[in-house]
Amino acid sequence: MSILAYDFVIRALLGAVFTGLAAPAVGTYLVQRRLSLMGDGIGHVAVTGVALGLLTGAAPLLTAVIVATLGAVAIEVIRSRGRTTGDVALALLFYGGIAGGVMITGLAGESAAVLQRYLFGSISTISAGEVWMTIGLAAVVVVIAVGLSPQLFGVAQDEEFARVAGLRVGAYNLLIAVMAAVTVTVAMRTVGLLLVSALMVIPVATAQQVTSGFRVTLFAAMGLGTLASLGGVLTSAYIAVAPGATIVLLALAGFVAAYPVGVLLRHRRHAQMPFLESAAGFSAAESHTAAPETHEHQHGPDCGHRAVPHGDHVDYVHDGHRHAAHGSHYDEH
């Protein structure tokens, strides 16, 4: 009998697909703003939310969404006010969140094993109601992340420009923070609070090894996140491994595979970067020194060295030089 005949496997797959779509969608904007660890910070804060749910008897998912959202807004406010640097703000919330969660769980009389379900995920025990909530919240996040991508891109790329374009920068920043908080809590049953940030960041890092555009990166990251999530759940259905960890390791494997390609592409692009024309004010004499070097051959279109058009002549690049024949000698440029 196929494993797909089990309801809990279907539920796990649905939860994983939607988490895999939503997490990198939000993650792209976090990476763009160089806040890759924000998801991790929110995840730690959400631990306190889960513990509050255990203490009060409310649904841990609900209390986690509320507390994580408050934490994300706090991170955003601290960041935008510039009272303290972003990484210090994140550190404060990391430790406060974890310590609060462990303490409140103890007060609730629950063991650490209960908390562990949320820290590392337990996708096979996900209930039908939780699957629907996951699908709903993840769909909202994806629609916003894709539909508002021009605005969110503009704000994350250059806040001051966005402000002068009339965008409500503060509102968009808060929107990103809230979306991140919702995604973290949605993903806590799939990959767990301690690993959720990986699903937000690694697919983006993998995608941008080979992409050069923002929308392409966004969609590629969502695709990669979905693949990793599906692969992780299916793998864990056949061999007894933790699905959350498998998902993250698969995503990491994707990055490891893409990285050499990225290095190659970047190297090629770098070689194609134009050389700067000498800026106004620099004397021509300064940038034109004669090189007292002899050559075994005349540089030319066929000599195999890279040719760079430079004003009225062509320079050749070799052995760390860039120079052009000038009468009997070579001019360094």
Add this chain to the structure above:
Amino acid sequence: MNDALIRTHDVAVELGGRPVLRGIDLAVSAGEVVAVLGANGSGKSTLVRTLLGLVPTVRGQVDLFGTPLDRFRSWERVGFVPQRATATSGVPATVGEVVAAGRLSRRTPFVPLRRADRAAIAAAAEAVGLGGRLRDGVSTLSGGQQQRVLIARALAGEPELLVLDEPTAGVDVQSQQAFADALRGLVRRGATIVLVAHELGPLADLVGRAVVMRDGRLVYDGPPLAAFTDADHVHHHQVANPGSDHWPSVASPLDPPPRELDR
């Protein structure tokens, strides 16, 4: 004179508790090309940022297009080129995507780019000499070309008023020329331009009016003098008054405090 696009009255600005601008009265009319000149730290950058509402005032009033800044909503009439070294961020983006951000003031959320948006984006890239590179990644461009992308982004919004903060700082000759040509086209269409500059360089023949800042005050307002096209004029003050910098100093705890000079 009610037709001023920009009008300030007795504006004062403080940054981190230190006065940076004092008693600024400035009016810029439609069609003018104004250069804001001055030494590092004289407040010229803060001045244009104040005109756009990026820096709060502690006294006085700023009007844009006859509307007080806090009630001004017609941002599609304003273009801005911030002072930045690069156009890159944490995620790759193409030239077309960055230039498209210039249309945000005219777009409705959740509505894809219209034909007019695409035409404006293509025209803006063309105007700065990057017409064929819309699909290229921004990070593959040189610094000067990236600066041109930021100028194209502002042009894409088809602004009536264009504000540029040191657009030619550290830009190669080729890009400076492309930039001057783009501004010339804009001026022909009747746009108003305010630009912060260290030296006028290839823009000298475009600029009709110069405003010189020193220590947070306007000390000259009139036709650009020959001396302004000479870089030495501006740098001269910097050398003579190294302690007159009104920017809050950024130093690590172990650095010695900045030296205050008696003046």
